Amino acid sequence: MRWCTRPAARSLSYREGVRIGVVTFPGTLDDIDAARAVKYAGGEAVPLWHADHDLQNVDAVVLPGGFSYGDYLRCGAIARFAPVMQEITDAAEAGMPVLGICNGFQILCEAHLLPGALVRNQSLHFVCRDQGLRVENAATSWTRAFSPRDEIVIPVKNGEGAYTADEQTLDRLEGEGRVVFRYIGGNPNGSRRDIAGITNARGNVVGLMPHPEHAIDALTGPGTDGLNLFTSLLERAGV
Amino acid sequence: MDSVEHAAQTPDHPQPYAELGLKSDEYQRIRDILGRRPTSSELAMYSVMWSEHCSYKSSKVHLRQFGEKAPESEALLVGIGENAGVVDVGDGWAVTFKVESHNHPSYIEPYQGAATGVGGIVRDILSMGARPLAVMDQLRFGDPSQTDTARVVHGVVAGVGGYGNCLGLPNIGGETVFDPCYQTNPLVNALCVGAMRHEDIHVSSARGAGNLVVLYGALTGGDGIGGVSVLASESFDETGPSKRPAVQVGDPFTEKLLIECTLELLHAGLIEGIQDLGGAGLSCATSEMASNGDGGMHVWLDRVPLRDATLTPEEILMSESQERMCAVVTPDNHDEFMAICAKWGVTATVIGEVTDGDRLTIEWQGRTVVDVPPRTVAHDGPVYHRPFEEPAWLKPRQAVPTQPEHTDPRETLLALLGSANNASKAWVTDQYDRYVRGNTALAQPEDAGVLRIDEESGRGVAIATDCNARFVELDPYAGTQLALAEAYRNVAATGAVPLAVTNCLNFGSPEDPAVMWQFSQAVTGLADACLELKIPVTGGNVSFYNQTGETAIHPTPVVGVLGVFDDVARRTPMAWGPDGELIYLLGQTRPEFGGSAVATLQGILTGMPPTVDLQAERVLAEILVAGSRDGMLTAAHDVADGGVGLALAEMAMRAGIGARTWVPDGVDAFTFLFSESAARAVVVVPRSEELRFTEMCGARRFACERIGVVDSGLGDVLQIGEIELDIAAMRERAGEVLPNHFA
Numbered sequence: 001m002r003w004c005t006r007p008a009a010r011s012l013s014y015r016e017g018v019r020i021g022v023v024t025f026p027g028t029l030d031d032i033d034a035a036r037a038v039k040y041a042g043g044e045a046v047p048l049w050h051a052d053h054d055l056q057n058v059d060a061v062v063l064p065g066g067f068s069y070g071d072y073l074r075c076g077a078i079a080r081f082a083p084v085m086q087e088i089t090d091a092a093e094a095g096m097p098v099l100g101i102c103n104g105f106q107i108l109c110e111a112h113l114l115p116g117a118l119v120r121n122q123s124l125h126f127v128c129r130d131q132g133l134r135v136e137n138a139a140t141s142w143t144r145a146f147s148p149r150d151e152i153v154i155p156v157k158n159g160e161g162a163y164t165a166d167e168q169t170l171d172r173l174e175g176e177g178r179v180v181f182r183y184i185g186g187n188p189n190g191s192r193r194d195i196a197g198i199t200n201a202r203g204n205v206v207g208l209m210p211h212p213e214h215a216i217d218a219l220t221g222p223g224t225d226g227l228n229l230f231t232s233l234l235e236r237a238g239v
Numbered sequence: 240m241d242s243v244e245h246a247a248q249t250p251d252h253p254q255p256y257a258e259l260g261l262k263s264d265e266y267q268r269i270r271d272i273l274g275r276r277p278t279s280s281e282l283a284m285y286s287v288m289w290s291e292h293c294s295y296k297s298s299k300v301h302l303r304q305f306g307e308k309a310p311e312s313e314a315l316l317v318g319i320g321e322n323a324g325v326v327d328v329g330d331g332w333a334v335t336f337k338v339e340s341h342n343h344p345s346y347i348e349p350y351q352g353a354a355t356g357v358g359g360i361v362r363d364i365l366s367m368g369a370r371p372l373a374v375m376d377q378l379r380f381g382d383p384s385q386t387d388t389a390r391v392v393h394g395v396v397a398g399v400g401g402y403g404n405c406l407g408l409p410n411i412g413g414e415t416v417f418d419p420c421y422q423t424n425p426l427v428n429a430l431c432v433g434a435m436r437h438e439d440i441h442v443s444s445a446r447g448a449g450n451l452v453v454l455y456g457a458l459t460g461g462d463g464i465g466g467v468s469v470l471a472s473e474s475f476d477e478t479g480p481s482k483r484p485a486v487q488v489g490d491p492f493t494e495k496l497l498i499e500c501t502l503e504l505l506h507a508g509l510i511e512g513i514q515d516l517g518g519a520g521l522s523c524a525t526s527e528m529a530s531n532g533d534g535g536m537h538v539w540l541d542r543v544p545l546r547d548a549t550l551t552p553e554e555i556l557m558s559e560s561q562e563r564m565c566a567v568v569t570p571d572n573h574d575e576f577m578a579i580c581a582k583w584g585v586t587a588t589v590i591g592e593v594t595d596g597d598r599l600t601i602e603w604q605g606r607t608v609v610d611v612p613p614r615t616v617a618h619d620g621p622v623y624h625r626p627f628e629e630p631a632w633l634k635p636r637q638a639v640p641t642q643p644e645h646t647d648p649r650e651t652l653l654a655l656l657g658s659a660n661n662a663s664k665a666w667v668t669d670q671y672d673r674y675v676r677g678n679t680a681l682a683q684p685e686d687a688g689v690l691r692i693d694e695e696s697g698r699g700v701a702i703a704t705d706c707n708a709r710f711v712e713l714d715p716y717a718g719t720q721l722a723l724a725e726a727y728r729n730v731a732a733t734g735a736v737p738l739a740v741t742n743c744l745n746f747g748s749p750e751d752p753a754v755m756w757q758f759s760q761a762v763t764g765l766a767d768a769c770l771e772l773k774i775p776v777t778g779g780n781v782s783f784y785n786q787t788g789e790t791a792i793h794p795t796p797v798v799g800v801l802g803v804f805d806d807v808a809r810r811t812p813m814a815w816g817p818d819g820e821l822i823y824l825l826g827q828t829r830p831e832f833g834g835s836a837v838a839t840l841q842g843i844l845t846g847m848p849p850t851v852d853l854q855a856e857r858v859l860a861e862i863l864v865a866g867s868r869d870g871m872l873t874a875a876h877d878v879a880d881g882g883v884g885l886a887l888a889e890m891a892m893r894a895g896i897g898a899r900t901w902v903p904d905g906v907d908a909f910t911f912l913f914s915e916s917a918a919r920a921v922v923v924v925p926r927s928e929e930l931r932f933t934e935m936c937g938a939r940r941f942a943c944e945r946i947g948v949v950d951s952g953l954g955d956v957l958q959i960g961e962i963e964l965d966i967a968a969m970r971e972r973a974g975e976v977l978p979n980h981f982a
Binding site: 029159 | 674
């Protein structure tokens with residue numbers, strides 16, 4: 001198997017001064033990592049606070065991983081009611097790119113910006129490992145820097161990461177090409193149809209369980225495959 | 240209510256000091272200090288603060304050696320005695336690290352015991368002013384095939400993960416060891432490392448009369464009452480009552496908020512003194528801060544926000560509810576302090592103030608229930624010179640030389656890979672987040688965890704902890720030195736310069752002279768070795784009473800070493816490659832099997848542990864560090880448990896690339912593969928660096944022998960002399976052991 005480690009698409013020109021908001025809820029953990037990834041990709045990371053009704057004119061938003069509000073209830077169930085989420089939901093529906101990673105994906109599902117839900121891993125254990133993924137849709141706001149069927153490795157780490165939805169929804173997602181990432185080389189959490197990430201009909205909202213922000217530098221991660229999600233945003237192709 | 244006034248009037252009122260864990264002479268001493276009987280609140284405070292766990296009353300006289308024999312070190316910024324030691328790692332950065340035990344609670348209630356063990360050590364690091372950066376845990380369990388072991392393993396691993404993952408701290412390594420001696424006394428030690436700028440270092444003291452004492456964080460409940468005294472300072476007894484109520488319950492979400500809130504308070508300059516609430520709760524925080532300060536302290540105990548309104552003053556003082564901190568704040572900063580706490584949703588309450596007297600006074604509903612000199616509670620506890628004597632069984636056991644049967648090398652190596660102690664620990668470590676915060680440059684199963692501290696320069700640290708308790712059982716002095724040597728070597732193997740030492744000394748009952756002898760030997764051995772290696776002990780922890788009935792655990796002094804990198808980008812991993820690179824063994828192999836993994840496979844625990852040669856360890860470390868600095872090494876792995884055979888197998892499995900290695904002349908294959916002689920490492924050298932590297936070893940007169948070459952042409956096979964091992968098969972063998980027991 002050949003892993004794709006394409007560097008950030010060099011041939012494309014970047015939009016100048018793209019500002020990407022990174023939300024911090026109480027209990028958010030990977031905000032510092034997401035901000036670093038935005039910076040590595042050449043963008044400007046703008047911290048957004050859960051309690052503010054203010055997106056500070058950002059061009060896109062990342063909902064990072066963690067355990068918002070402790071996730072003692074269903075993961076993401078409280079965060080979706082945070083003040084900042086009202087603004088994000090409105091902006092997403094108007095087409096602003098939103099990326100939810102892990103807990104962020106759970107929040108997007110709870111907020112009904114994406115269909116389905118994330119439930120307890122099949123193993124019942126938290127799992128952290130370097131995970132193979134196949135890029136199934138390279139046309140979303142967050143995956144343009146990939147080529148279709150690229151195979152990448154980025155870390156997955158979750159306790160409640162098994163994607164689930166009813167058969168009809170799963171069929172619709174598949175049929176409409178809205179499965180964005182699929183697990184390869186083993187399904188870490190029992191997700192239906194090996195689904196690791198999905199998008200909305202418009203392709204501006206993407207949620208995935210694995211953590212691209214932990215794969216931006218070979219020093220601190222399994223490689224740099226995750227960087228393309230963030231550089232995707234910076235392409236001229238328009239938002 | 241038992242006020243001070245009431246106590247003075249009722250000198251003969253009987254008090255339950257024995258139930259609280261105090262001896263009668265200790266109770267009498269409290270009466271002598273106060274000139275009256277203590278109130279029930281005072282008795283509660285003294286009982287927890289004078290417990291073995293808090294007062295180190297049996298260990299103090301021995302631990303003094305760490306100070307007396309401390310090597311000169313310019314790196315030490317804060318030494319033993321504070322919440323954690325602090326060392327200078329350069330460029331204005333300071334690093335603090337410490338290990339603590341949470342053994343007894345983790346047997347009673349594995350999940351919460353382990354979880355709050357992590358929480359407690361993280362608050363220790365935070366209270367020095369540092370941002371906690373990573374955790375590592377040192378776990379020891381009983382026989383994996385016993386059913387109760389699974390109960391403890393599942394709970395402890397889930398607890399460490401559940402708390403640490405939710406806190407957003409990467410778990411970068413640690414140990415998982417199985418031995419029947421831990422069957423009813425599992426060990427759960429937790430290490431945390433944090434970093435700060437020099438100017439952010441804080442200490443625990445209450446200074447400045449009129450300053451406010453603020454309690455912030457979680458509400459106080461009835462959990463963990465007497466955790467340090469009746470739980471951690473007694474042996475288990477099969478007939479005793481359940482000790483479950485003495486275990487605390489953790490809430491990592493609150494702790495995460497507490498961390499971010501505290502760091503924001505510290506950076507805003509709003510904190511004069513700070514202390515975490517851990518063992519002994521408010522009793523400890525108030526008395527220690529007052530004792531370390533320049534005056535007294537007055538506390539209105541009924542202002543403490545409670546989860547349970549029925550708690551008595553004694554219970555509030557003894558409660559070990561988690562996720563609480565205590566800060567001293569000037570009145571001018573009060574409003575800003577409260578605003579930051581409100582931003583993070585953290586409850587904060589002014590519960591007292593610094594006074595210009597010299598007493599700690601505590602008031603409950605308008606009456607004084609505590610009036611004590613704080614030093615007598617916090618620092619002037621009893622000191623015991625407990626009798627110690629070498630156990631009679633030791634010399635005869637040492638006299639039996641360890642001569643394991645020389646079994647087939649290939650089968651023996653596979654048997655080692657299939658044993659719980661040498662198998663893959665991925666089933667455990669895959670339950671921990673090792674990536675969060677994006678600064679992990681190496682994590683398990685590497686020799687040491689490596690963390691980047693400064694993103695600009697790449698400056699960082701490496702940490703390893705080790706202890707082969709079988710070595711310590713056979714010879715506590717040498718065995719403890721070997722634990723230090725192994726951790727030191729592991730840190731150097733990654734390329735870091737060893738800088739400082741911490742420890743967590745897990746032993747049986749100090750009331751047993753044999754245990755006390757083991758303890759004194761271990762401390763002396765460690766202090767002597769640190770002096771010789773020129774790295775200071777910066778702090779530590781003692782856990783006694785790890786025994787059930789008359790049966791104590793093997794003495795288990797876990798030693799942690801911290802090393803420093805100018806740039807973590809030059810870290811040396813353990814995986815070899817690419818093709819053609821040369822494999823060298825550094826150090827001398829002697830037939831040393833006492834306490835070794837192969838001897839354990841054969842059920843042997845006799846003889847002497849391997850020879851300690853600290854000068855050789857120093858030279859080896861210099862070679863490993865220079866090799867990393869000057870680009871002469873692509874991989875390195877220390878040789879310890881399981882010998883060269885296991886080291887080669889681990890490097891091959893990590894790399895997934897085959898190698899051709901051979902058994903050097905003059906040594907039989909079994910000894911070469913499985914001896915556990917210390918001061919050795921396997922290194923991988925690019926051909927272009929071979930001459931420079933071997934000349935460097937020669938100049939230092941250090942044994943260095945080529946034993947192989949990386950060679951993928953063989954297929955994915957590790958060849959050692961006449962034997963061949965398929966890498967995929969080894970991975971499967973090593974990977975299935977823990978899941979077979981526990982999944």
